[in-house]
Amino acid sequence: MNEISKEVLEQQEYLLYIYTPFCGTCHIARTMLDKIEAVHQENIFYEMNASLYPDFMQDNKIESVPCLVIKKGHDIKEKIYAFQSTxxxxxxLLEYQPELFRDKK
Structure with a gap:
């Protein structure tokens, strides 16, 4: 997982995992995302420490952590708070990143 940057936040599309360092549920969610990246052998998600981006949190009405933000075409399409399972x-991912599941030749 790569740390988010201002440049990435300005992009049209990204998958952003938002956490705080001392959140136990965030660690469990991170494990799920790490497993997905390991299976695909690539960085899929960006990560953001919520404590370091209070303006982003307020501007985008992020209610709690962990949160997975799915941005497509300049709009936030989903804010996932209940990760539930891998x-x-x-x-x-099937809905918003179907290219991850196409045959890579």
Missing amino acids: GNIYRY
């Missing part, structure tokens, strides 16, 4: 996260 399979649940895959459901969102």
Whole structure:
């Protein structure tokens, strides 16, 4: 997972994992995302420490952590707070990042 930057935040599309360092649930969610990246052998998600980006949190009405923000075409399409399972996260990836599941030759 790569740390978010101002340049990435200005992009049209990204998957952003928002956490705080002392949140136990955030660590569990991070493990799910790490497993997904390991299976695909690539960085899929960006990460953001919520404590360091209070303006982003307020401007985008992020209610709690962990949160997975899915941005497509300048709009936030989803804010996922209940990660539930790796399979649940895959459901969102199939919808918003189908290219991850195409045959790579």
